[in-house]
Amino acid sequence: xxLDSVLxxxxxxxxxxxxxTYFAFVLGIGYLAKRAVSSSLDFFLSGRSLPAWxxxxxxxxxxxxxxxxxxxxxxxxQYGMPTVHYFWIGAIPxxxxxxxxxxxxxxxSKVRSVPEFMLRRFGKPAHLxxxxxxxxxQVLIAGVNLFLLATIVxxxxxxxxxxSLIIAAAIVLSYITLxxxxxxxxxEVLQFFVIVAALLPLTIIGLHKVGGWQGLVxxxxxxxxxxxxxxxxxGNDLSGFNxxxxxxxxxxxGLGFVLSFGYWTTNFVEVQRALASKNMSAAxxxxxxxxxxxxxxPFIVIIPGxxxxxxxxxxxxxxxxxxxxxxxNDALLLLMRDLLPNGMLGLAITGLLASxxxxxxxxxxxxxxxxxxxxxxxxxxxxxxxAFYLRTGRWLTVAGTIVAIGTxxxxxxxxxxxxxxxxxxxxxxxxxxxxFILGMFWKRMTxxxxxxxxVSGTSTAILVFILSETGVINLPGQGASFVGAGAAFVVxxxxxxxxxxxxxxxxxxxxxxxxxxxTPKEDRTETAQEGDHGWYRKPTVLAGISxxxxxxLNIVFG
Numbered sequence: 354x355x356l357d358s359v360l361x362x363x364x365x366x367x368x369x370x371x372x373x374t375y376f377a378f379v380l381g382i383g384y385l386a387k388r389a390v391s392s393s394l395d396f397f398l399s400g401r402s403l404p405a406w407x408x409x410x411x412x413x414x415x416x417x418x419x420x421x422x423x424x425x426x427x428x429x430x431q432y433g434m435p436t437v438h439y440f441w442i443g444a445i446p447x448x449x450x451x452x453x454x455x456x457x458x459x460x461x462s463k464v465r466s467v468p469e470f471m472l473r474r475f476g477k478p479a480h481l482x483x484x485x486x487x488x489x490x491q492v493l494i495a496g497v498n499l500f501l502l503a504t505i506v507x508x509x510x511x512x513x514x515x516x517s518l519i520i521a522a523a524i525v526l527s528y529i530t531l532x533x534x535x536x537x538x539x540x541e542v543l544q545f546f547v548i549v550a551a552l553l554p555l556t557i558i559g560l561h562k563v564g565g566w567q568g569l570v571x572x573x574x575x576x577x578x579x580x581x582x583x584x585x586x587x588g589n590d591l592s593g594f595n596x597x598x599x600x601x602x603x604x605x606x607g608l609g610f611v612l613s614f615g616y617w618t619t620n621f622v623e624v625q626r627a628l629a630s631k632n633m634s635a636a637x638x639x640x641x642x643x644x645x646x647x648x649x650x651p652f653i654v655i656i657p658g659x660x661x662x663x664x665x666x667x668x669x670x671x672x673x674x675x676x677x678x679x680x681x682n683d684a685l686l687l688l689m690r691d692l693l694p695n696g697m698l699g700l701a702i703t704g705l706l707a708s709x710x711x712x713x714x715x716x717x718x719x720x721x722x723x724x725x726x727x728x729x730x731x732x733x734x735x736x737x738x739x740a741f742y743l744r745t746g747r748w749l750t751v752a753g754t755i756v757a758i759g760t761x762x763x764x765x766x767x768x769x770x771x772x773x774x775x776x777x778x779x780x781x782x783x784x785x786x787x788x789f790i791l792g793m794f795w796k797r798m799t800x801x802x803x804x805x806x807x808v809s810g811t812s813t814a815i816l817v818f819i820l821s822e823t824g825v826i827n828l829p830g831q832g833a834s835f836v837g838a839g840a841a842f843v844v845x846x847x848x849x850x851x852x853x854x855x856x857x858x859x860x861x862x863x864x865x866x867x868x869x870x871x872t873p874k875e876d877r878t879e880t881a882q883e884g885d886h887g888w889y890r891k892p893t894v895l896a897g898i899s900x901x902x903x904x905x906l907n908i909v910f911g
Contacts, residue, residue: 362508362686362689362690362698362702363690363695363698364695364698364699364702365695367695367696367699368695368696368698368699368702369699370699371696371699371700371702371703372699372702372703372706375547375703375706375707376524378543379524379528379540379543379710380524380527380528382528382532382536382539382540382543383527383528383529383531383532383536383540384528384531384532385532386528386531386532386533386535386536386539387531387532387536389532389535390532390533390535390743392739392743393725393739393742393743393746394465395533395535396533396534396743396746396747397465397533397534397718397721397722397725397726397746398465398534398625398628398629398722399533399534399535399538399629401628401629401630401631402629402631403535403538403629403630403631403635404630404631404635405630405631405634405635405636405638405639405642405890406642407538407539407542408538408626408627408629408630408635408636408639409638409639409640409641409642409643410541410542410545410642410643410646411537411538411539411541411542411545411626412623412626412627412639412640412642412643413545413643413646413647413650414541414542414544414545414548414711415537415541415622415623415626415711415712415714415715416622416623416647416712416715417544417545417548417650417708417711417712421650421654421708421712422548422552422654422685422705422708422709423501423682423684423685423705424682425439425651425654425655425658426654426655426657426658426661426684426685427658427680427681427682427684428655428658428681429654429655429656429657429658429659429661429662429684430658430659430661430662430668430672430681430684431658431662431672431681432582433573433581433582433583433659433662434582434583434584434655434659434910435582435584435586436651436655436658437651437655437906437910438604438608438609439608440647440648440650440651441648441651441903441906441907442604442605442608442609442613442907443608443609443612443613444613444617444644444647445644445647445648445899445900445903446609446613446614446900446903447613447614447616447617447618448617448640448641448643448644448647449640449641449644449896449899449900450614450617450618451617451618451623451624451627451640452627452637452638452639452640452641452892452896453637453641453892453893453896454869455618455793456627456633456636456637456639456640457633457637457872458470458793458866458867458869458872459624459627459628459636460627460628460630460633460636460637461633461866462866462867464628465628465722465726466621466625466719466722466723466726466727467483467487467619467620467621467624468480468483468484468487468621468723468727469726469727470867471483471484471788471789471803472727472731473867474792474793474803474864474867474868475788475792475799475800475802475803475804476800476803476804478800478801478803478804479788479800479803479804479807480727480731481732481804482804482807482808483785483807484723484724484727484728485728486780486781486785486807486811487621487719487723487781488720488723488724488728489781490777490780490781491622491716491717491719491720491723491753492716492720492753492756492757492760493760493763493777494712494716494777495712495713495716495717495720495753495754495756495757495760496756496757496758496759496760496761496762496763497712497760497761498709498710498712498713498716498757499518499521499522499525499709499713499757499758499760499761500518500761500762501682501709502517502521502525502706502709502710502713503517503518503520503521503761504517505686505702505705505706505709506520506521508686518758518761519758521709522713522754522755522757522758524710525710525713525714525717525754526717526750526751526754528540528714529714529717529718529721529750530747530750530751533718533746534625534629534718534722535629537714537715537717537718538626538629540710540711540714541626541711541714541715543707544707544708544710544711545646545711547700547703547704547707548704548707548708548711549653549704550700550704551700551701551702551703551704551705551707552653552654552657552701552704553653554693554697554700554701555653555657555685555688555689555692555693555701556652556653556656556657556660558692558693559656559657559660559661559664559688559692560656560660562660562664562692563660563663563664569656569659569660569663570583572663572664573659573662573663576662576663576669576672577672577673582659584910586601587600587601587604603835603836603839604835606839607834607835607836607838607839608835608838610842611783611786611787611838611839611841611842612778612779612782612783612834612835612838614786614790615778615782615783615784615785615786615787615838615842616778616782617640618786618789619782619785619786619789620782621719621722621723622715622716622719623640625718625719625722626639627639627640634890634892637892638890638892638895641892641895641896641899642895644896644899644903645899645902648899648902648903648906657684657685657688658681658684658685660688661684661685661687661688662684664688664691665684665687665688665691667679667683667687668681668683668684668687685705686705689701689702713757716753716757717750717753717754717757718750720749720750720753721746721747721749721750721753722746724749724753725742725745725746725749726742729742729745730742776818776833776834776837778834778838779814779817779818779833779834779835779837779838779841780811780814780815780818780837780841781811782838783810783814783837783838783839783841783842783845784806784807784809784810784811784813784814784841784842784844784845785807785810786842787806787810787841787842787843787845787846787849788803788806788807788810788845788849791806791845791846791849791850792867792868793867793868793869794868794869794870795853795868796858796861796864796868796870796871797853797858798849798850798853798858799852799853799856799857799858799859800856800859801852801853801856802848802849802850802852802853802856803849805848805849805852806845806846806848806849806852807845809844809845809848810841810842810844810845810848811841813837813840813841813844813845814837814838814840814841815837817833817836817837817840817841818833818834818837821833821836821837
């Protein structure tokens with residue numbers, strides 16, 4: 354039986370009307386946002402004018418792309434509850450750290466991108482390495498979102514994948530080119546609510562089908578993998594370690610510290626949303642506000658994956674034998690196919706389309722900003738008027754979309770897309786975080802150490818990947834990316850320290866606002882603006898509440 358017939362969703366006119374209505378809203382937001390774009394700052398950073406609740410929801414929605422929705426449900430089907438570590442260990446602490454500690458440096462220094470912060474701290478070589486690696490990573494990740502967006506169109510309409518890729522890319526391209534970051538952010542807020550409205554009913558209906566929570570527990574316990582899939586710790590299958598102690602270390606250090614902090618605190622896709630905020634307080638609250646919905650996303654993403662693994666015959670066969678006509682990435686589609694009536698099916702499909710579009714739009718809006726500001730304006734075509742860079746940003750959105758169509762082919766070769774994504778993060782984000790964190794807290798770190806450490810760390814992660822792929826070291830699951838990230842972080846730190854000892858550091862005055870100990874406290878905190886008073890608007894108080902809640906969740910489901 355061909356794959357498309359296994360996954361074909363029985364959509365009817367009601368479903369298509371829901372989908373068409375959503376697309377009309379998306380394009381309408383892009384058109385309305387275009388009227389507010391009069392400068393490059395408007396296009397790339399929304400004129401730094403948006404309120405915290407908007408940027409906070411956009412912050413989390415930008416991460417609710419194909420990777421989060423399909424990848425995490427695939428992980429849920431394959432590994433079970435240990436997948437929650439990507440949220441409660443691998444996201445929330447880093448998001449809170451970004452809001453409390455790092456946003457004052459980003460927002461206070463008025464940089465337009467993360468690579469621009471690297472330029473001020475470490476100079477041109479580190480800036481160039483960071484800007485190029487970030488641009489490459491974004492088109493690779495945009496390819497993942499685009500591939501899955503095209504897969505949905507293919508399943509829904511039966512169109513060939515290549516045509517689905519072009520149609521899907523054109524929709525995202527249209528509203529980003531029109532309205533820039535504002536169009537992306539306001540669409541991400543809409544997409545957040547659409548995604549929740551789509552996945553919450555699927556979770557509830559799925560639980561009802563398997564006999565409620567206890568019925569799910571019984572079925573998972575009796576399935577291949579057994580009761581271990583119902584406990585978050587120690588997560589041996591997910592980490593790839595047979596030893597439980599090493600598994601916990603790998604999850605806490607590799608995922609919870611290096612990969613997580615590397616992604617959330619230095620990834621411009623996310624930081625860009627906070628930089629669009631109207632003031633320092635709003636910028637700091639952006640990731641903290643996002644942490645509250647983030648901690649509950651597993652219940653509408655991972656749980657459906659677990660349900661699919663015990664309720665969908667094709668996935669039961671895959672889990673029992675390792676072979677089948679589907680992959681774990683299909684878990685959510687298969688559950689939708691089996692459980693949802695028409696109307697709700699249309700809403701669920703719309704939710705998936707929304708998630709992939711949010712992810713791809715976030716990749717493209719950060720890609721065009723970094724390439725325009727950090728590569729073209731800085732090194733290639735300097736001192737042009739602002740209108741030139743605005744036009745350049747729009748054309749780069751087109752170019753990035755075309756490249757993403759090509760990189761979608763790479764994503765199609767992975768049966769579990771989280772394996773692919775974690776590998777990319779170990780290459781690009783882990784060494785970047787090492788460089789950032791050392792440079793922010795150690796004033797002696799030099800410009801030469803910045804770029805040499807980055808290159809050394811990235812090379813180490815790639816070496817671990819090659820050794821794993823060629824069988825020299827045996828790291829199944831996502832163990833290779835965890836080990837690669839940890840190794841990249843350690844090598845980057847060691848090399849940076851050694852190079853710093855042999856090269857000249859910048860003066861204290863040059864590092865003010867860039868290094869923690871040299872930045873006055875008043876520059877690291879915000880002055881309360883009108884509308885920002887009240888305990889519930891204090892970043893540190895909100896962060897404390899969020900951290901307490903996630904600790905409770907870890908205890909309850911650990």
